[in-house]
Amino acid sequence: MPETSSVAFKPLGRAAMAERLARDIPEGWYVNLGIGIPTLVADHVPLDREVIFHSENGVLGMGPAPAAEHIDPWLINAGKQHVTLRQGGCFVHHADSFAMIRGGHLDLCVLGAYQVATNGDIANWATSENDTAPAVGGAMDLAVGAKRLWVVMEQTTREGHARLVNRLSYPATALAVVKRVYTNLAVFEVTERGFVVLDMIAGLSFAALQARSEAKLHLPS
Amino acid sequence: MPETSSVAFKPLGRAAMAERLARDIPEGWYVNLGIGIPTLVADHVPLDREVIFHSENGVLGMGPAPAAEHIDPWLINAGKQHVTLRQGGCFVHHADSFAMIRGGHLDLCVLGAYQVATNGDIANWATSENDTAPAVGGAMDLAVGAKRLWVVMEQTTREGHARLVNRLSYPATALAVVKRVYTNLAVFEVTERGFVVLDMIAGLSFAALQARSEAKLHLPS
Amino acid sequence: MINRIVRTMAEAMAGIADGAVVLLGGFGSVGQPQALIDGLIEHGAKDLTVVANNAGSGGEGLAKLLAMGRVRKIVCSYPRSPSATVFEDLYKAGRIELELVPQGTLAERMRAAGAGVQAFFTPTSYGTKLAAGKETREINGRNCVLEYALSGDVALIEAWQGDRWGNLTYRRSGRNFNPVMATAARLTVAQTQHIVELGALDAEAVVTPGIFVDRVIHVPYGDPPL
Amino acid sequence: MINRIVRTMAEAMAGIADGAVVLLGGFGSVGQPQALIDGLIEHGAKDLTVVANNAGSGGEGLAKLLAMGRVRKIVCSYPRSPSATVFEDLYKAGRIELELVPQGTLAERMRAAGAGVQAFFTPTSYGTKLAAGKETREINGRNCVLEYALSGDVALIEAWQGDRWGNLTYRRSGRNFNPVMATAARLTVAQTQHIVELGALDAEAVVTPGIFVDRVIHVPYGDPPL
Numbered sequence: 001m002p003e004t005s006s007v008a009f010k011p012l013g014r015a016a017m018a019e020r021l022a023r024d025i026p027e028g029w030y031v032n033l034g035i036g037i038p039t040l041v042a043d044h045v046p047l048d049r050e051v052i053f054h055s056e057n058g059v060l061g062m063g064p065a066p067a068a069e070h071i072d073p074w075l076i077n078a079g080k081q082h083v084t085l086r087q088g089g090c091f092v093h094h095a096d097s098f099a100m101i102r103g104g105h106l107d108l109c110v111l112g113a114y115q116v117a118t119n120g121d122i123a124n125w126a127t128s129e130n131d132t133a134p135a136v137g138g139a140m141d142l143a144v145g146a147k148r149l150w151v152v153m154e155q156t157t158r159e160g161h162a163r164l165v166n167r168l169s170y171p172a173t174a175l176a177v178v179k180r181v182y183t184n185l186a187v188f189e190v191t192e193r194g195f196v197v198l199d200m201i202a203g204l205s206f207a208a209l210q211a212r213s214e215a216k217l218h219l220p221s
Numbered sequence: 222m223p224e225t226s227s228v229a230f231k232p233l234g235r236a237a238m239a240e241r242l243a244r245d246i247p248e249g250w251y252v253n254l255g256i257g258i259p260t261l262v263a264d265h266v267p268l269d270r271e272v273i274f275h276s277e278n279g280v281l282g283m284g285p286a287p288a289a290e291h292i293d294p295w296l297i298n299a300g301k302q303h304v305t306l307r308q309g310g311c312f313v314h315h316a317d318s319f320a321m322i323r324g325g326h327l328d329l330c331v332l333g334a335y336q337v338a339t340n341g342d343i344a345n346w347a348t349s350e351n352d353t354a355p356a357v358g359g360a361m362d363l364a365v366g367a368k369r370l371w372v373v374m375e376q377t378t379r380e381g382h383a384r385l386v387n388r389l390s391y392p393a394t395a396l397a398v399v400k401r402v403y404t405n406l407a408v409f410e411v412t413e414r415g416f417v418v419l420d421m422i423a424g425l426s427f428a429a430l431q432a433r434s435e436a437k438l439h440l441p442s
Numbered sequence: 443m444i445n446r447i448v449r450t451m452a453e454a455m456a457g458i459a460d461g462a463v464v465l466l467g468g469f470g471s472v473g474q475p476q477a478l479i480d481g482l483i484e485h486g487a488k489d490l491t492v493v494a495n496n497a498g499s500g501g502e503g504l505a506k507l508l509a510m511g512r513v514r515k516i517v518c519s520y521p522r523s524p525s526a527t528v529f530e531d532l533y534k535a536g537r538i539e540l541e542l543v544p545q546g547t548l549a550e551r552m553r554a555a556g557a558g559v560q561a562f563f564t565p566t567s568y569g570t571k572l573a574a575g576k577e578t579r580e581i582n583g584r585n586c587v588l589e590y591a592l593s594g595d596v597a598l599i600e601a602w603q604g605d606r607w608g609n610l611t612y613r614r615s616g617r618n619f620n621p622v623m624a625t626a627a628r629l630t631v632a633q634t635q636h637i638v639e640l641g642a643l644d645a646e647a648v649v650t651p652g653i654f655v656d657r658v659i660h661v662p663y664g665d666p667p668l
Numbered sequence: 669m670i671n672r673i674v675r676t677m678a679e680a681m682a683g684i685a686d687g688a689v690v691l692l693g694g695f696g697s698v699g700q701p702q703a704l705i706d707g708l709i710e711h712g713a714k715d716l717t718v719v720a721n722n723a724g725s726g727g728e729g730l731a732k733l734l735a736m737g738r739v740r741k742i743v744c745s746y747p748r749s750p751s752a753t754v755f756e757d758l759y760k761a762g763r764i765e766l767e768l769v770p771q772g773t774l775a776e777r778m779r780a781a782g783a784g785v786q787a788f789f790t791p792t793s794y795g796t797k798l799a800a801g802k803e804t805r806e807i808n809g810r811n812c813v814l815e816y817a818l819s820g821d822v823a824l825i826e827a828w829q830g831d832r833w834g835n836l837t838y839r840r841s842g843r844n845f846n847p848v849m850a851t852a853a854r855l856t857v858a859q860t861q862h863i864v865e866l867g868a869l870d871a872e873a874v875v876t877p878g879i880f881v882d883r884v885i886h887v888p889y890g891d892p893p894l
Binding site: 276277278279280292293294295296297298299301303306312313314315316318319322323347353354355356357358359360361362365366392393394395396 | 469470471472497519520521522526529530533534540542543544545546547549550552553564565566567568569570571572585612613614615616617618619620621622649665666667668
């Protein structure tokens with residue numbers, strides 16, 4: 001893709017991607033954030049916009065990370081990081097926590113991904129068939145359970161391979177579930193037509209964006 | 222059955238039937254008591270023999286009925302009677318309460334019945350196919366769920382029909398679940414051979430008891 | 443600021459449509475959302491399917507809703523009681539449909555709906571009339587019946603304390619079906635005896651987290667009738 | 669008098685047999701029954717199947733049990749962590765069997781076992797490798813996978829408070845899998861930070877009623893490691 005390297009645009013960093021996504025979360029939503037960039041989203045939701053964060057290990061109403069001197073060793077999130085509980089938060093056991101997830105009570109789940117296919121399939125748990133032990137955690141439950149699944153990820157792999165694909169080449173986490181994708185270059189809605197570009201970073205052309213996607217991109221109709 | 226009417230025996234009353242059954246409940250058992258004679262069983266378990274009574278409306282650890290001046294209007298049992306809670310008791314919701322039942326966590330359930338068949342089938346919820354609205358409550362869950370199901374009932378109907386039968390003529394509550402039957406005349410174990418008489422009231426002959434049972438009765442082998 | 447507390451019964455009932463499936467909490471007179479049932483009567487929705495353990499008694503509450511002809515079908519475990527005459531008369535006249543469900547299966551079907559479980563195999567009712575026509579299967583040596591999730595368009599429940607996020611506690615045996623139904627409906631409305639400040643409830647002792655609750659209305663009516 | 673409190677680890681472990689299915693509570697380092705795992709190591713049972721969310725980390729606890737070759741199979745959702753090297757080495761060497769289960773399905777399968785539900789249809793994992801070979805069905809427009817109840821011979825759990833009837837509370841996110849596993853095993857053993865008098869726990873706030881608990885042992889070890 002030699003033509004694109006000369007274009008004047010600056011991809012978003014991880015924090016900026018999280019901030020961009022956070023802007024689209026309205027007050028009152030129940031939200032589960034996956035590990036990695038998704039976790040950063042919480043830092044960009046102001047406390048006075050009441051968004052209620054859920055962690056699959058049974059914490060509803062998580063607040064910001066504590067200062068080191070205020071760590072409660074009994075309070076961690078699904079990423080095993082220490083967190084706090086907001087007033088109004090509560091604790092439940094794992095079956096009840098996943099009842100919230102599977103039962104469609106979360107307004108939003110944000111996950112990272114390796115690939116998203118044009119029909120909304122997501123691959124985010126296993127990269128290959130090698131002999132490393134696989135691990136899935138709660139990703140499959142979250143992907144099928146939340147009312148909306150938004151993915152935040154880089155537009156391409158480090159090697160330049162597209163992550164928006166026609167068909168997953170990595171093992172699926174769930175089928176036809178992704179509603180939006182936030183990348184370091186653009187925001188996409190997953191529609192019946194495929195990926196529709198909602199917005200792009202400044203200086204990026206549609207053609208340059210398309211060059212970084214295997215799947216065909218669409219403009220809003 | 223004219224020969225039996227001249228025999229000198231005195232059938233147990235309702236309280237005595239409850240008392241007889243209560244004797245066989247060891248300390249530490251979790252027990253659900255159905256409506257009617259079964260409810261009376263609790264009155265015959267001394268408080269210092271810790272038996273933990275469960276009510277399907279989410280009460281675990283029921284104590285005796287309160288004196289009128291100590292009624293708590295928020296605390297009823299499945300028969301909608303006011304009860305008390307012992308120290309160590311607790312409240313759960315209906316799904317959790319029936320998880321205890323269906324999950325096999327109750328050591329014993331005591332139900333009344335219209336009929337018990339020789340293979341342990343029980344009929345206790347519907348008597349006929351008339352146009353009265355049927356009602357089942359928790360009987361089917363309790364009958365299949367508890368570790369042991371004991372039935373307490375009169376030996377015969379008011380009309381003199383046997384309640385220990387070869388095959389249910391009333392609609393089944395559950396199949397092959399009854400372990401014991403306590404009647405006003407005797408106690409029966411339900412075994413692979415059928416009904417085995419564990420003990421009888423004084424003055425009653427085995428022949429007289431058999432005359433009051435459609436199902437063949439056995440002596441312990 | 444999230445605020446699920448509504449001030450009027452009209453707000454509490456807004457959007458409940460004709461033909462709705464309505465889950466009604468309570469067991470006996472304890473934990474029944476009496477004020478919300480009155481609100482539903484006033485609201486006027488008809489052709490309802492009601493899911494409740496009992497079929498109403500006396501002449502108030504659910505019995506009144508039934509008497510007004512607003513209920514097409516009732517799903518319950520125990521419609522019979524000495525004072526359930528309104529239901530009994532409608533039933534005998536063939537003017538109401540009854541789906542009789544074992545009490546534990548009723549609770550579990552709603553729990554399944556709330557938990558996103560679409561169906562489950564349970565030993566309860568196997569070999570009985572209530573399993574007639576249902577799929578059966580032997581699993582681990584136990585004969586089971588396949589039962590489906592039962593969800594509501596709306597759940598009307600009673601709770602003890604509530605806060606503006608919709609977190610709820612219950613009082614003693616007033617808990618019963620209420621927390622289960624709260625999870626199983628698209629719209630959950632709770633009448634509570636007390637409204638408390640956010641943060642006043644013990645985070646370890648919230649029974650229904652606000653995620654399951656859409657509206658809370660303060661109805662400090664006192665004790666249930668003896 | 670019912671007294672489920674045991675004084676020694678030998679009593680706590682009594683009867684755990686070779687080949688047992690052992691449910692281990694905890695998520696990360698919080699709510700893990702560390703003392704009971706040490707007790708299990710000392711007890712010596714082998715050829716175990718362990719059900720736990722993670723596959724052990726570092727060199728203590730579950731990792732040590734694995735390193736000693738006591739575990740034939742592990743059922744978990746997330747065996748991978750930077751310090752899960754003991755498991756990873758065994759896995760690569762083909763010396764341990766892994767059944768990978770989505771975390772919510774893992775919890776629900778144990779909840780089903782505890783609740784007497786024999787199997788259930790869930791949308792989780794449909795169309796993925798983890799559903800390979802499993803029965804599927806479309807219900808209410810959702811593609812589902814049939815999952816079976818998962819019970820244990822023994823559950824080893826950690827709780828905060830316990831009384832002589834076995835009633836338990838938990839502390840914050842230490843709750844996690846512990847109450848679910850307590851319901852799903854034939855023998856449930858809890859280590860608790862505190863022992864309280866019968867009646868001291870709030871009847872509205874008991875999380876695990878004693879009906880699910882067979883033995884309680886007092887292990888006031890303090891906070892989990894950071």
